[in-house]
Amino acid sequence: MDLEALLQPADLLSARHVLAVAPHPDDIEVGIGGTIALLAERGVVVEYLTLTDGGAGSADPQVAGAGLAAVRKRELQTSGAILGVSGFHWLDLADTGLAQVSDLAKRIATVIRQVRPDLLLSMDPWLPYEVHPDHRAAGLATADAFALAGFPEYSPEDASRGLAPHACPVIAFYGTSRPNTKVAIDAYIERKIAAILAHQSQFSGSEAEFMKSITQFQGATSKEADTRVTVPSEPLHFAELLKVMHRRLTHYNTQAEWM
Numbered sequence: 001m002d003l004e005a006l007l008q009p010a011d012l013l014s015a016r017h018v019l020a021v022a023p024h025p026d027d028i029e030v031g032i033g034g035t036i037a038l039l040a041e042r043g044v045v046v047e048y049l050t051l052t053d054g055g056a057g058s059a060d061p062q063v064a065g066a067g068l069a070a071v072r073k074r075e076l077q078t079s080g081a082i083l084g085v086s087g088f089h090w091l092d093l094a095d096t097g098l099a100q101v102s103d104l105a106k107r108i109a110t111v112i113r114q115v116r117p118d119l120l121l122s123m124d125p126w127l128p129y130e131v132h133p134d135h136r137a138a139g140l141a142t143a144d145a146f147a148l149a150g151f152p153e154y155s156p157e158d159a160s161r162g163l164a165p166h167a168c169p170v171i172a173f174y175g176t177s178r179p180n181t182k183v184a185i186d187a188y189i190e191r192k193i194a195a196i197l198a199h200q201s202q203f204s205g206s207e208a209e210f211m212k213s214i215t216q217f218q219g220a221t222s223k224e225a226d227t228r229v230t231v232p233s234e235p236l237h238f239a240e241l242l243k244v245m246h247r248r249l250t251h252y253n254t255q256a257e258w259m
């Protein structure tokens with residue numbers, strides 16, 4: 001790759017195999033459900049890795065817990081099927097507890113070495129004012145795993161399971177305040193909303209109506225964002241935003257925030 005090509009945001013649409021990592025069931029659909037549907041429709045293999053079991057996703061103590069976790073697993077499979085997701089991986093860690101999991105990056109690296117994606121989707125751990133520790137921890141650990149899964153000396157016990165190192169060439173951060181890529185999702189907004197509302201334990205009744213409204217509002221707001229790249233065409237109504245980066249730009253790059 002020459003320098004000029006390297007300095008352009010990596011091309012999201014050249015991906016063939018995507019691994020999308022989320023702290024909770026529903027985070028990917030809410031953030032980039034339209035992008036997932038677009039990629040899958042283009043023939044990209046899309047797999048999910050969900051880090052927690054989602055068991056804390058209720059304020060009602062009668063609902064939260066193992067029973068809710070089982071419900072949310074089914075909801076995510078239904079939601080993913082709407083978008084064209086073909087594989088589901090789970091770490092089943094305790095919801096709200098990711099920041100206490102010391103080997104989280106190694107566990108994610110193991111899945112990267114199994115799936116061997118050419119595009120890794122991660123929550124952006126550097127989103128200012130993000131208060132949920134699972135979101136911050138998930139993003140940081142995914143970035144760590146992206147950085148290190150290609151090194152044989154990192155988590156070498158994977159080799160005994162027959163897993164070779166894998167240096168994924170591109171990472172894209174969703175839930176980002178520093179996007180460089182705008183994805184037109186006009187053709188996918190209805191599917192995105194359906195995928196979000198498939199999480200019935202999270203969004204029902206007035207909350208479902210609210211999610212529909214805010215998804216449309218955020219899509220319209222994102223359409224106005226100033227990004228370096230727009231794919232696959234200029235959006236008419238709705239967009240999603242990503243920070244897409246070549247591996248070589250993700251380490252010791254003092255300009256990374258603005259690239």
Ligand SMILES: [Zn+2]
Nearest residue numbers: 023024027135
């Ligand atoms: Zn979440």
